[in-house]
Amino acid sequence: LSRARMQNSRATLIRRHLLGETSLILSWCTEKSGLVRTAAKGARGPRSGFAGKLDLFFEAEIAWVPARRGDLHVLREVVLVYARLGLRASYVQSLAAAYFTSLVELVAETDTPIPELHALLVRALDWLAAHPPTTAAVIRFENRVAELLGLGKPDHGGAAGLLDMFHRLPSSRRQLFKELPAM
Numbered sequence: 001l002s003r004a005r006m007q008n009s010r011a012t013l014i015r016r017h018l019l020g021e022t023s024l025i026l027s028w029c030t031e032k033s034g035l036v037r038t039a040a041k042g043a044r045g046p047r048s049g050f051a052g053k054l055d056l057f058f059e060a061e062i063a064w065v066p067a068r069r070g071d072l073h074v075l076r077e078v079v080l081v082y083a084r085l086g087l088r089a090s091y092v093q094s095l096a097a098a099y100f101t102s103l104v105e106l107v108a109e110t111d112t113p114i115p116e117l118h119a120l121l122v123r124a125l126d127w128l129a130a131h132p133p134t135t136a137a138v139i140r141f142e143n144r145v146a147e148l149l150g151l152g153k154p155d156h157g158g159a160a161g162l163l164d165m166f167h168r169l170p171s172s173r174r175q176l177f178k179e180l181p182a183m
Contacts, residue, residue, distance in 0.1 A: 005065055005066065006063050006064065006065055006076060007032075007033060007063065007064055007065075007066060007073075008032075008061065008062060008063040008064075008077075009028075009030035009031050009032035009033055009036075009061075009062060010030065010031040010032075010059065010060075010061055010081070010118075011028035011029065011030040011031065011036070011059070011060055011061075011062045012028065012029045012030075012057065012058070012059050012060075012101070012118070012121060012122060012125065013026055013027075013028055013054060013055065013056055013057065013058045013060070014027050014028065014029050014035075014056070014057075014101035014102075014104065014105055015027035015056075015101070015105065016054065016056060018044075019039060021044070022041075022042050022043070022044045022045040022048075023039060023040060023041045023042060023043055023044065024039070024040045024043045024044060024054065025037060025038070025039055025040075025072065026038050026039075026040055026054060026075065027105065028062060029101070029104055029105075029108070029114075029117070029118050029121055030062070030118065031115060031118045031119075032113060032115075033111055033112075033113060034108055034109060034110065034111060034112040034113050034114040034117075034118075035104075035105065035108045035109065035110045035111070035112075035114075036064065036073060036110070036111060037071055037072050037073065037110065038062070038064050038072070038073045038074065038075035039072055039073070039074055039075060040054060040075040041074065041075075043075075050075075050078055052080075053078040053079075053080045054078065055083070056097075056098075056101075057084045057087050057097050057101070057125055058080060058082070058083055058084065059080075059081045059082040059083075059084065059122065059125075060078050060079055060080050060081050061077075061078075061079040061081060062075065062077065062078050062079075063075075063076045063077040064076055071110050071111060082126075084097075084125055084126070084129040085129070086128070086129030086130055087125065087128055087129050090132065091179070092132065092133055092176070092179045092180065093128055093129075093132060093133060095172060095175060095176050095179060096128055096133035096137075096138060096176055096180075097125055097128050098172055099138070099170055099172045099173055099176045100121060100124050100125065100128070100141055101121065101125075102170035102172055103141075103142070103145060103162075103169065103170055104117055104121050104145070106166055106168075106169070106170060107145060107149060107162065107165075107166060116148050117145070117148055120141070120144055120145065120148065124137075124141050133176075133180060134180065134181065135177065135180045135181070135182070138176065138177070138180065139158070139159070142158040142159045142162060143157075143158030144158070145158060145162065146158030146159075146161040146162050149161075149162075149165070151164075151165055159173075
């Protein structure tokens with residue numbers, strides 16, 4: 001395959017699905033290309049070059065070959081930048097990170113650049129890796145997402161604006177708010 005066709009970007013792994021016996025389908029929030037889905041062929045195999053590099057919320061430099069048809073590209077290279085192991089410190093930190101990535105996945109289009117949304121997600125996950133989440137932090141994230149999408153100004157009901165636009169929010173929101181300490 002030609003390296004000229006290959007694309008690359010800084011990316012955060014936001015979703016993983018099994019693909020056959022040894023492969024994975026990975027969803028990334030990338031700096032340059034927005035949401036990108038890749039197939040990591042042989043990633044679950046014992047001698048995979050992807051071993052230890054494909055966990056949720058990991059930040060990496062990735063390279064992929066664009067699909068000729070459809071939106072499932074072929075992952076070629078992954079260089080781990082930041083593992084964000086602090087997100088595994090508690091259930092509520094992992095739950096908040098999953099909610100943030102699910103919200104970005106809900107509002108962003110595949111293969112469409114979203115640099116501001118990517119930067120917001122990176123800042124939020126980095127903060128969560130070092131701090132327990134709070135209700136105020138989750139609301140601030142929702143407000144900022146809504147503002148970036150042109151749905152309202154901060155502190156004016158970002159979740160309501162998102163709900164009006166997308167008719168739902170990720171289902172993990174309810175559980176997250178149950179787990180967060182009261183304001």
